[in-house]
Amino acid sequence: MKKKKLALILGGAVLLFGGMSLGAAASSQLQEIKAFLNGGLKVRVDGNIAQLKDANGKSVLPITYNGTTYLPVRAVADVLGVAVKYDAQANEVLLGEQLEGVPIGRENFNNTLYSKDPSHTTLNGQDYKEVLYSAPGRNINYTALTPNGKYTKLYLQFAAIDKDVEHIEIKDLDNKALLKKVEGITPESGMQTIEVDITGVKTITINIRKDKDAGYMIPLTTSYYK
Structure with a gap:
């Protein structure tokens, strides 16, 4: 069930990953945009409103840009109980169970x-x-x-x-x-x-x-x- 929920959220919005340390190579791919923190949007999980928080327990808000709402991926993964990890070398966000190698x-x-x-x-x-x-x-x-x-x-x-x-x-x-x-x-x-x-x-x-x-x-x- 949790995997299905995550798939639905991924299908409806691109997720942002907070707390990443980006090197020069990754930074060269960044593009500055004007977006809005969307404090009015609520996220419900199993009928209950979820509190979205970063790795340090601080509340985070969705972002709305060009008509699309983006949710912080770590916060969403945490409320769904899905493992999340950032691979700095590959510049990849890893969701779900990972191999040992x-x-x-x-x-x-x-x-x-x-x-x-x-x-x-x-x-x-x-x-x-x-x-x-x-x-x-x-x-x-x-x-x-x-x-x-x-x-x-x-x-x-x-x-x-x-x-x-x-x-x-x-x-x-x-x-x-x-x-x-x-x-x-x-x-x-x-x-x-x-x-x-x-x-x-x-x-x-x-x-x-x-x-x-x-x-x-x-x-x-x-x-x-x-």
């Missing part, structure tokens, strides 16, 4: 198999939103990731579709070294998480040995680097 989709990857089609991104009732997807009958047995030596671990999620995958080999492309081999991945085993040591590795290749009738999925959102 960096999703592989945040770094460069071979996008030949990239898909956001819900029929490709959903497995066993979970929608992974963005994936590398090879349909059964499609004979693409290779993809690549580029962590650029920034991480020490890869937690790769992988699922076989329709038929068994004989094995996958995860390699360091530059040093031509096998990092990990996993055998016998079946559709019945669901989504598998494979932990790989990638210290110093710049480019990772993923080679899939399978029957032509087998497909596979690699989520870009829940596979991650650490």
Whole structure:
């Protein structure tokens, strides 16, 4: 229910995030505007008027600009019980539960198999939103990731579709070294998480040995680097 409420608010107004420390790069994207603090607007959650407050507990007001009302995202997240965080390095506002590391989709990857089609991104009732997807009958047995030596671990999620995958080999492309081999991945085993040591590795290749009738999925959102 709280996720649905947040989606409704996001759909109705752009949210402002208070308390951010912006560097020079981010500041170059700022544009000065003339807006109005809207003290007359009330926000109700489950029928009750919510008190919007910043991280220090100080009351904050909505802002109205060009006919659109903007709500402070931290305050709205707090009243809905949704986790919120600001990633200064990426200049991103993060809402909801976060992974322990960096999703592989945040770094460069071979996008030949990239898909956001819900029929490709959903497995066993979970929608992974963005994936590398090879349909059964499609004979693409290779993809690549580029962590650029920034991480020490890869937690790769992988699922076989329709038929068994004989094995996958995860390699360091530059040093031509096998990092990990996993055998016998079946559709019945669901989504598998494979932990790989990638210290110093710049480019990772993923080679899939399978029957032509087998497909596979690699989520870009829940596979991650650490």
